[in-house]
């Protein structure tokens with residue numbers, strides 16, 4: 407199941423040139439710098455960019471073939487933009503039901519009760535729209551879009567107008583959205599953190615082209631990934647939380663195939679322990695030792711196998727390690743340490759994880 411796009415489009419000096427296939431399962435992030443063409447691509451998919459030079463096919467449906475275009479309403483898309491565009495004269499409930507009432511009964515797969523519960527909207531129903539916070543408005547905009555039972559949800563920077571608290575509040579709703587509703591999501595963002603936290607796969611865009619489309623795990627396993635331009639390489643592991651004592655938690659990774667889960671100690675967490683989480687570990691917070699050290703304050707010591715050693719700059723190397731569950735853990739250490747420890751590809755070592763942050 408895919409979205410196939412071939413297109414050439416000019417807007418002033420800007421050229422969008424595409425001959426690509428995007429996955430339509432889970433959340434696919436369209437990631438790239440400001441001005442690279444993410445919004446234009448989303449608008450093209452939605453049928454909002456007039457061009458004769460495009461072929462767009464969603465599964466077995468033709469959405470555009472040259473000058474012929476399937477009308478926007480018949481593509482059955484849910485759209486959510488940066489600014490939630492709620493209708494101010496309608497109640498929250500009427501806003502939510504706006505698209506639902508206009509969706510033919512035979513096409514309705516998502517219903518008000520389920521969407522209200524998914525996005526925890528029940529307490530907001532009686533509030534006037536103008537009293538809602540930015541995060542609450544965006545949750546309602548998401549609910550309204552879902553209640554049209556879309557085939558595809560297009561989200562254009564839905565978090566960028568929100569402050570840090572509102573972002574944290576809405577994240578858990580977004581992260582489970584595609585898996586809990588079965589509606590695939592295309593998420594436009596220029597935030598690497600949002601990609602790491604939400605995406606299942608990433609389409610990297612640059613200068614009006616899609617450079618590559620890859621699963622998030624692969625994107626994070628490349629030390630030169632564009633996702634790492636701000637803070638340097640990082641690993642994001644997927645797993646569950648288990649309480650082991652007051653304020654003490656274990657993060658248990660989801661192993662691939664018949665591999666063994668890996669456990670991390672995490673402190674200070676208290677809720678959401680049943681769902682899947684992502685744990686982010688900066689490569690610069692991971693050191694390597696040849697044998698398990700004794701008498702050390704670092705709690706998370708993991709056996710790893712070294713897969714690759716690359717020089718990152720004049721002084722530092724990035725070491726790609728495979729942990730026991732099959733996921734990748736990146737370590738950034740000095741080139742001098744690589745030489746002194748005589749680290750080699752294929753060798754086993756112990757990773758010392760100084761700090762790991764749960765992404766919420």
Ligand SMILES: Nc1ncnc2c1ncn2[C@@H]1O[C@H](COP(=O)(O)OP(=O)(O)OP(=O)(O)O)[C@@H](O)[C@H]1O
Pocket residue numbers: 417418419420438439440441442443444445446447596
């Ligand atoms: N109607 C237009 N006329 C001229 N130039 C346009 C038009 N629409 C878009 N552009 C240009 O096309 C380029 C791509 O814009 P687009 O909004 O798709 O980028 P983006 O990656 O979504 O950026 P951002 O993250 O800042 O929203 C930009 O340089 C923009 O100025």
